[in-house]
Amino acid sequence: MLKTITGIYQQGKINISQYPENIKEGTQVIITFLESNQIDLESRGINKQEAQNIRENLSIFEDDWTKEEMNIYDDYEQHKANLE
Template sequence: MLVSVQGIYRNGRIDLIENPNNMPEGTRVIVTFVESSEIDLASQGIDRTQAEFLRASLATFSEDWDSPEMTIYDNYDAAKANS
């Protein structure tokens, strides 16, 4: 069984952001480092104020976008190619 949780690497240690459920102490782990998800706003041609405005403007769509019914679009291209 694979369980994924997020963490942050600091001073040679991994601090978990969330606790894995039902994992006994001493369970072996594999750690994969991923690049930061922070976006370089300047490289996108926007400043922090514009980014905050965009985030607030798009927030109204998040409930619909994250609804279970929207998973139909997760593999839309593959499904369309098979039809």
């Protein structure tokens, strides 16, 4: 039986998002580390308050960005090539 749960690796430990049911103590596990899709803003000189301000300032564009007709920009290069 395979059971998958998510977790976060922090300070040498893995904190799981939920405790699996019906799993015996001592059961072997396989751990796979995934690349983070987050950007380390602090390494780019942006602190938490600045990040919050940026989010708030950009939120006014969300309605425009999520309109269906804006999906063409998701694959802009491909759509551009199709026009040529």
